[in-house]
Amino acid sequence: MKTYRILSATGKDRPGIVRQVSQLVFDTGCNMEDSRMAVLGGQFSVMLLFSGEVEKVEKLESKIGHFEEESGLRATLAEAVNPQDHQRKPCLPVRLEVVAMDAPGIMVQIAKVLEQYEVNVESLDAHLSPAPTSGTTVSSVKMKVTVPQDVSLMEVKDALTALAGEINLDVMFQPVQE
Numbered sequence: 201m202k203t204y205r206i207l208s209a210t211g212k213d214r215p216g217i218v219r220q221v222s223q224l225v226f227d228t229g230c231n232m233e234d235s236r237m238a239v240l241g242g243q244f245s246v247m248l249l250f251s252g253e254v255e256k257v258e259k260l261e262s263k264i265g266h267f268e269e270e271s272g273l274r275a276t277l278a279e280a281v282n283p284q285d286h287q288r289k290p291c292l293p294v295r296l297e298v299v300a301m302d303a304p305g306i307m308v309q310i311a312k313v314l315e316q317y318e319v320n321v322e323s324l325d326a327h328l329s330p331a332p333t334s335g336t337t338v339s340s341v342k343m344k345v346t347v348p349q350d351v352s353l354m355e356v357k358d359a360l361t362a363l364a365g366e367i368n369l370d371v372m373f374q375p376v377q378e
Contacts, residue, residue: 204233204251204280205260211273213244220271225250228260233283236323244273249280291320291346292353296360297372302328302337306367310341313363317356320346344376 209221218237225232230252237246252260261277268275300306307326314321322344331338347353357373364371 201254202251202282203254203257204249204282205257206278206280207248207250207260207275208246208278209271209273209275210243210245211271213239213242217244217246217271217273220267220273221246221248224260224263224267228252228263229256230260249283251282288320288346290349292349293322293376294319294345294347294353295372295374295376296341296343296345298339298341298364298369300339300367300369301331302339303367306339306369307341309363309367310360313356313359314345317351317359318348319351319356322346 207221207225211217222232225248230250233249233251235246235248237244237248239245250260251257264275264277267273298306298310311321324341324343326339326341328337328339330336347356353373353375360371360373363369
């Protein structure tokens with residue numbers, strides 16, 4: 201029987217980590233299903249969904265301590281389900297992008313609007329960078345969200361536009377085809 205787990209690992213960034221993580225999964229006969237990897241503040245971070253027969257997943261679980269010693273990463277495993285079996289309401293995928301001068305609480309306010317309309321955040325990338333001419337710090341957020349079928353896209357867009365006017369954001373909210 202196929203089973204699923206999520207491997208999360210973090211540690212000081214260096215070349216070779218992706219190979220070590222993928223080698224662990226490969227050597228135990230498991231399969232990488234989905235992953236997100238990034239370097240943040242000099243730290244490498246991975247979240248990886250993998251699958252395998254029960255005995256192969258158990259083999260990987262037994263190797264985590266050795267993997268941590270060898271890689272220098274701190275790793276954890278969590279149970280997961282087959283992504284195909286994850287039941288959700290019908291939703292429309294939407295790309296949401298926000299640009300603003302950096303200020304505390306921007307993400308909290310955006311997230312409140314999304315939560316109010318039961319919009320789910322599927323992925324999120326946020327970055328700070330200096331503005332080219334003014335040197336001001338600019339916050340840039342790119343999200344893939346899903347809006348429930350029974351929620352008006354226009355209402356969500358209007359609520360985000362109203363927030364943009366209140367706290368000086370530029371918002372792009374656009375349905376996408378997957």
